[in-house]
Amino acid sequence: MIKLEKLTKIFDSYGHQVMAANQIDMEVPSGEICVLLGPSGCGKTTTLKMINRIIHPTSGKVYINGEDTSKLCDTELRRRIGYVIQQIGLFPNMTIEDNICVVPDLLGWPKAQSRKRAKELLEMVALDPSVFLKRYPAQLSGGQQQRVGVIRALAADAPVMLMDEPFGAIDPINREIIQDEFLKMQQELNKTIMFVSHDIDEAVKMADKIAIFSQGELLQFDSPDRILANPINEFVENFVGADRAIKRLRLFTAADALVADATTSIGTEPVVSLQTSLTDASAMLYSSGAERLCCVDADNRIVGWLGHQQIAARLAQAPQASMEKEALSCQKAC
Amino acid sequence: MNLIDYFLQNQDLVLMRTFEHIALVACAVGLAILVGVPTGVAITQNKLIADMVLYLGSVVITIPSIALFGLMIPILSQIGQGIGYVPAVIAVFLYALLPIVRNTYTAITDVDPALREAARGVGMSALQRLYKVEIPLSLPVIMAGVRSAVVINIGVMAIAAYIGAGGLGSIISRGISQSDPVQIFAGAITVSVLAIITDGALFLLQKKVTPPGQASH
Numbered sequence: 001m002i003k004l005e006k007l008t009k010i011f012d013s014y015g016h017q018v019m020a021a022n023q024i025d026m027e028v029p030s031g032e033i034c035v036l037l038g039p040s041g042c043g044k045t046t047t048l049k050m051i052n053r054i055i056h057p058t059s060g061k062v063y064i065n066g067e068d069t070s071k072l073c074d075t076e077l078r079r080r081i082g083y084v085i086q087q088i089g090l091f092p093n094m095t096i097e098d099n100i101c102v103v104p105d106l107l108g109w110p111k112a113q114s115r116k117r118a119k120e121l122l123e124m125v126a127l128d129p130s131v132f133l134k135r136y137p138a139q140l141s142g143g144q145q146q147r148v149g150v151i152r153a154l155a156a157d158a159p160v161m162l163m164d165e166p167f168g169a170i171d172p173i174n175r176e177i178i179q180d181e182f183l184k185m186q187q188e189l190n191k192t193i194m195f196v197s198h199d200i201d202e203a204v205k206m207a208d209k210i211a212i213f214s215q216g217e218l219l220q221f222d223s224p225d226r227i228l229a230n231p232i233n234e235f236v237e238n239f240v241g242a243d244r245a246i247k248r249l250r251l252f253t254a255a256d257a258l259v260a261d262a263t264t265s266i267g268t269e270p271v272v273s274l275q276t277s278l279t280d281a282s283a284m285l286y287s288s289g290a291e292r293l294c295c296v297d298a299d300n301r302i303v304g305w306l307g308h309q310q311i312a313a314r315l316a317q318a319p320q321a322s323m324e325k326e327a328l329s330c331q332k333a334c
Numbered sequence: 335m336n337l338i339d340y341f342l343q344n345q346d347l348v349l350m351r352t353f354e355h356i357a358l359v360a361c362a363v364g365l366a367i368l369v370g371v372p373t374g375v376a377i378t379q380n381k382l383i384a385d386m387v388l389y390l391g392s393v394v395i396t397i398p399s400i401a402l403f404g405l406m407i408p409i410l411s412q413i414g415q416g417i418g419y420v421p422a423v424i425a426v427f428l429y430a431l432l433p434i435v436r437n438t439y440t441a442i443t444d445v446d447p448a449l450r451e452a453a454r455g456v457g458m459s460a461l462q463r464l465y466k467v468e469i470p471l472s473l474p475v476i477m478a479g480v481r482s483a484v485v486i487n488i489g490v491m492a493i494a495a496y497i498g499a500g501g502l503g504s505i506i507s508r509g510i511s512q513s514d515p516v517q518i519f520a521g522a523i524t525v526s527v528l529a530i531i532t533d534g535a536l537f538l539l540q541k542k543v544t545p546p547g548q549a550s551h
Contacts, residue, residue, distance in 0.1 A: 054454055079457035089452025093470040093545045102456050136546045152456075 002034075002051065002160055002192055003027045007060035009046050009216075019216045020046040023060070026211060026221050030065070030159070031190040035203040038213035038239070047213070048162050048196050052081045064160055079103055082153030082161035082191070086168045088145050090137035096122070096148055097133040103156040114155070121151035125181065143174040150182065154189070163195045167202070179205060200240055204228070204247050212236050225251050225319040245315055249278035257281075257314040258295045258304040266302065269294050274303065282311055336516045337523075348505070348524060355501035355528065358419070359491050362426035363484050370431050371476060374438025375464065384439055391432035399425060399490045403497045422499035426491055430483035437479025441472030470545075477540040484536060488529040492521070502528070 007024040010017050021043040028034040036044035049055040051062050053074050062069045069077050090099050097118050098105075104114035119129040125147040137145055146167065153161055167175045183206065186193070197203050203210050204224045211221045220232040228248040231237035241247065255274040269290045272281055274297055281293055285308060292307035341348060377384035397405075406421040415421065445468050453463040469476075495503025502525050509517030 052455060054451060074454075075457040075459050077457070078455055083452075083455035085448060085452060085455065087446075087448035087452075089448045089455070091449065091452070091467055091471075093467070102458075106457055106462070139546060 001028065001030045001063070001065050002194060003063040003066075004047070004051070005061040005063065007047065007050055007062065008058050009043075009050060009055060010058045021050065022216045024218050026218060028192055028194060028209065030192050032208040033186065033193040033195055033206050034209040034211060035195045035197050035207035036211045036213060037197055037200065037203045039198065041215075042213040043216040043218075044196050044211075044213045045164060046216075047218075048164055048194055051162055051194060052078045052083055075106075079106055079156065080158050080160070082156075082158045084149050084153045084161065084163040084166040086165040088137075088142075088149040088169070090145055090148060090152070092137050094136075095133065096135050096137065096140070099137065099148060100152050100155050102152060103158075107156055109156075117155055121154060122148075124185065125151055143170055143178060146170055146178060147181075150178075154191075159192060161191045161193045163193060165196050165198070168197075175202075182206075200247065201250075204250055212239060214239075223319065229319045246279070248315060249282060249311070252278045252314055254278065254281050254293070254295050254306060257310045258306040259310060260304040262302055262304070264294055264302050264305045266294050269305070271296055273298070278311055278314065281306065282308070285311075337519055340516050340520050344520075348502075348520070351500065351502045351505055351521075352524060352528060355488070355491055355503075355525070358422055358494065358499060358501050359426060359484060359487050362423045362491075363430045363480065363487065365423070365427045366430035366434050366483060367480060369427075370434030370479075371438050373431075374435045374476075375442055375469070377435070377439055378442045388432075388436055388439065391435055394428050395432050399429070399493050400496070402428070403494070407497070417497040417499075419499050421497055422491065422494035422501075425494070426487045429490055430487055433479040433483045433486075434476070435479075437475050438472065441475035442468050444475075445471050473543040474540055477536065477543055481533060481536040481540060485529050485533050488525060488532065492525050 004024050004026050008022060009020040011020050012018075024043075024047050026034070036048060038044045046055055050057045050060075051064075051069075064080070072080075090096075091102070094102070097115065100118040100121060101109075101114040104117065109117075118133065122129045122132055127144060127147060132140070132144075132148075137148070140148065146169070150163075150166065153163075167178055170178060179202065195206060197206075207224050209221060210224050210227050212219045212227065214235055220227060220236050222230075225248065227236065228240055228244045228251075231240055231244070237244070253274060254272050254276045257278060258274075269292055270284050270288050271294045272284065274295060284290075284293060292305045294302060295304050295306060297303050373387065377387050402425045403421055406424060407416040410416050410421050410424075449467060449471070450463070453467045458466060491499075491501055492503035492506060495501055495507045502521050505521030505524070506518050509515065509519075509521060
């Protein structure tokens with residue numbers, strides 16, 4: 001759990017006071033990904049970097065799993081938080097193995113344990129340890145380096161991760177692949193993650209919660225669905241884009257919209273699986289010109305169908321209960 | 335042919351003078367590394383002090399070596415070391431400081447800010463950042479500074495023969511006083527060859543401290 005309480009940063013720039021982050025209050029429950037989103041200079045990166053004190057807050061508090069972090073010294077705090085930056089920041093003078101083991105080594109783990117961990121982590125991101133452990137960062141491609149950047153942040157098994165535009169410097173095709181890999185990893189790891197992005201599509205794809213910033217203010221902190229369905233003001237509405245309804249399609253799958261009817265006959269209509277996103281489903285509807293799509297489950301059994309009307313009906317549904325209620329119920333559960 | 339005869343007949347002398355020369359330069363540059371690298375690191379904390387130190391270093395390097403030896407005679411005579419080994423080492427030490435301090439300072443300040451942030455982000459203390467990241471990354475450039483200090487000062491040290499420090503310069507100076515071109519050439523060629531070989535050896539060392547894939551400077 002990451003909790004920010006009235007977190008504020010005022011920069012002094014040639015005698016002018018610049019409010020970079022104004023009394024930011026937010027709480028990310030354990031195991032969730034929160035994407036901080038906004039245009040350049042909106043305060044999202046400042047807010048992220050105040051959590052591990054790369055930028056020292058002017059005032060306010062940061063709690064990690066209920067602990068007030070102001071009682072920890074900088075290095076102790078940072079060793080407990082995984083940190084991934086856009087420029088990756090692998091140390092060119094160290095092998096991949098030593099890069100991954102940086103935090104475990106600082107924490108004084110036994111060598112055998114940290115080296116074993118490096119091997120496991122490389123395997124997790126499908127990089128062959130026998131090939132990569134002894135290489136240097138400059139001998140890896142950008143995508144490979146970024147994977148190592150992410151697993152370095154995971155090495156000491158910190159419960160919390162901060163990611164500053166981690167996939168920003170990777171080409172669009174590799175970015176999709178790494179995002180998917182990362183989401184898959186997160187399903188197992190259940191880290192609490194703060195993630196800075198300026199890309200609304202990336203945010204919708206990755207986030208459990210999105211926080212939209214502008215000029216140092218946190219404007220809206222909500223689920224992607226609610227941000228897209230109910231932007232709180234004109235700024236958020238413009239920022240998420242006029243096509244926000246179409247972006248919302250990505251949040252749903254065929255299973256969310258189909259008409260259950262096991263007797264649907266497969267004729268000429270295209271077949272989709274239950275996990276197909278409505279974005280892809282509607283693209284298939286438009287491109288094939290068919291009236292409807294036939295939905296099948298994992299065993300290829302027909303479970304129903306969906307057409308334009310069903311998709312529109314799904315979009316017309318109001319998003320799920322608001323954040324406050326969720327937060328309350330979570331607090332009770334904890 | 336006279337030259338070859340000279341080398342054949344005076345092998346021991348040339349060898350001894352060469353070792354003296356190497357010892358003098360190694361001692362002076364060794365001291366310059368011990369003082370220069372920490373200084374170069376320290377002045378990264380303050381731009382104004384850095385500029386002042388580097389300016390002072392440039393001024394020192396403009397003093398002709400023969401004048402520097404002369405200036406040190408009255409000062410070091412106070413401790414009975416007006417001529418000989420000590421002033422030679424001090425002069426070369428002073429000349430070697432600038433390339434070492436400057437290269438250390440430049441290399442440390444040129445470390446990619448993203449790497450600095452990554453080093454802070456993983457929880458390294460200021461000292462750990464310095465010896466785990468900043469200095470290792472700067473080593474190739476620091477080594478380049480040491481290399482130019484050594485090569486320049488192998489030449490400068492030849493003049494130290496005039497204040498009785500020994501080294502290959504004494505072969506040259508004897509050649510001059512005896513009007514014997516063979517000895518002058520023999521000394522000069524040995525100094526040049528020594529400089530070229532040392533330069534090559536230090537270049538290999540510089541490559542060795544450069545991590546694979548990282549551009550060497």
